[in-house]
Amino acid sequence: MPAPPPPFDYDAAVMACARGERFALRALYEREARWLLGVAQRIVQDKARAEDVLHDAFIQVWQHAGSFQPELGSARGWLYTIVRHRALGELRAQGRTHVLEPEELAAISDAQQAPHEGDDDRGLDIDRLEHCLQRLDEARRACVVHAFVDGYTHEQIAARLKTPLGTVKSWIRRSLARLKECMA
Known part of the structure; x- marks a missing residue:
């Protein structure tokens, strides 16, 4: 029986993005996109807009990966925060907020x-x-x-x-x- 793969290192992937290593962004996307899309969709309440939020969030991750500070929190949490803030920004841009x-x-x-x-x-x-x-x-x-x-x-x-x-x-x-x- 093969050994299970090692846990995914989010910090290393974000740091690799900061160095311009595209494979790291792809790995982050493949690992988290469906969950991040769910976060965005719960906030904006529209799948197409949530997909746009996710796309914009990953561009932001790529462009600002160098600003990630591991001492302030996990890289995975940082990704979710970016998506959440992008989704909330989308709501504000549309002139509405949604109360659940x-x-x-x-x-x-x-x-x-x-x-x-x-x-x-x-x-x-x-x-x-x-x-x-x-x-x-x-x-x-x-x-x-x-x-x-x-x-x-x-x-x-x-x-x-x-x-x-x-x-x-x-x-x-x-x-x-x-x-x-x-x-x-």
Whole structure:
């Protein structure tokens, strides 16, 4: 029985992109495109626009790979952040923002928890993440979930939670640091 392939090194792939190595961008695309497309589609609510967002995001990855700083977070997280920000920017450019209904939130939550084909080597321990999220204060956990699962902007989160914008941004930043520490 052959040994399983080594885990994919996202940091090395992004750094290779920074050096102009096209194979690395292709590897990132082949590995993550379908998941990133899902993120974009959940936010913009249109497959064609989500495909445009994904295309623009990968151009941005190629052009700005040199700005990636591994000490600030994972390369995989950086990719998802770029796609999320591009999708939110697309909503703003269209002059609209989308507030998810409770049924949509439940569907997203179910999709996040459902195993995907080939996920066994994706490096995300859902149980551990859930444990770490539960360790956060309820308001801070809500901010993180609204930002990274629901696709809300910081402004939308502040309005929804009736909390000052600066507080929401601070809670998200600190909560992400705590999650990273907990997941390590």
